[in-house]
Amino acid sequence: MRKPRSNLSTMAGLGVVLLVGIIGGLVGPARAQRTPTISYITQEQIKDIGGTVELECSVLYASDYSVHWVKTSNDRSDTVFLSTGSSLVLKDSRFSLRYDLSSTSYTLQIKDIQETDAGIYQCQVVLSVTNKISAEVALNVRRPPIISDNSTQSLVVSEGQPAQMECYASGYPVPQITWRRENNAILPTV
Template sequence: MAALNTVLLLLASAAIVSAQRNPEISYISQDVVADIGGTAELKCSVQFAGSFPVLWIKKGKEYGDEDEQKDVLISTNSILLARESRFALRHDPESTTYTLQISDIQDTDQATYECRCQINLQTSVSGTAELTVRLPPVISDNSTRSVIAGEKQRVELHCHATGFPPPEITWRRDNNALLPTGSAIYRGNVLVIHNIKKEDRGMYYCVATNGVSEGSRRNVAVEVEFPPVISVPRPTLRQALQYDMDLECLVEAYPPPRITWLKEDIVINDNSHYKMTTFTTTDQTTDSNLRVLSVEYKQYGQYTCRASNRLGIAEAQIQLTESYEPVCPPACNVYGGAGAVLPSVTALATALVAVVAVRR
């Protein structure tokens, strides 16, 4: 600031050599809004300036003693002082208009610009113009990224964004599913879910838009903790002897469940009679399959699919009974004419052993 005052003192002193009518600002640009990379012009017309210096000054901002930004002297009369290639100055003597042009606008150009005619050390006339830079939305780091909650809890999803004009915040769900509010779109920084249910789980989208760009989006994963819920696509199955059969149960649970299969209260493990496979279809849905290999008489009966996590246990039963004809799939593949069946590899092996024994 001291350096700027020294310059002003020298300029004003040079002008106070003759009396003249006091200058006045007859026109200054209204507040200007520009896009990043664009061009802005600030105009200032001064009447009766005479030999008094006319200055363009970029005003600093006071953030505190350490972060204070100082005023920057850009030009005096028709002389550009700022060493910045993006700045240009035009002077029209007839209208005594000084035009400050800023090209390739940057966010740091946003500031208050003062046009000042310095009369003496204590006296000056001035006007200001605010240059505002349109900025695309940027979602703030303090916005919600993910949430894990128990059923019936109250959940708040926060989304905040910077930018100019101030961004509008909207909420959506994956695949445009309805929000817990009952609508497909919710406008506001905070989406509140009262008494959250397991059906409310999934991906939510916070979208910030202000017309400057396509906007900004953040995915917010919402997980709901709940005890296992089991569904059985086919609770009763029939299969012929020596053919394979698949028993299936679908389990919804979070945290992920531990799944076990039982027959008559005895836990089943992988062996020559059974093969278990489990895979996750979604974050909270698990498909468990028990394949009964080459069904024997002792394998008919009731099976239990049991799922458990720290919130609870669930069970579902499947009944396997005898059929006089093989059921496809998975027992066989169709080949030849309609209705023809191909036994499982195990069944073929068993039949081959029987034929060999007869021949002996």
């Protein structure tokens, strides 16, 4: 006849299983909070006036946080709040916002681009009032070169005397200025 086993080891094992079961029930469904990140942002864009651009920002672990698009002027003097979450707050029909739940990406589209649309576009994940994660993309708008009225229009000098002519031009990309003589020979520039 076999000697009966002690129930202590069996009960101890059961106790561990019960304890793990209780703790697992409390902790199991809860997810560890991960820090939100911006996993992708569109690279710098150079577009023509009248064109269209799409700026994409993909985020991870940000479902409990607000995601914004904000535009800042190139000199950082002016800031415009464009969107919050999947809602556009800017009242300009040229702008639209698309949110893709499967890729958690926020795509800002600008149609009929104007020179004033140039600037720094920031995608922000707001963690608290004083803390945010952000990534930015520059939008540059091509502008045709314009020669300024204060450039030298005409100049009369005596033969053999030095002459100084000035040309001021603006545009994007910054225009390269070259001087040519009547015979189309390129002159040196200072």
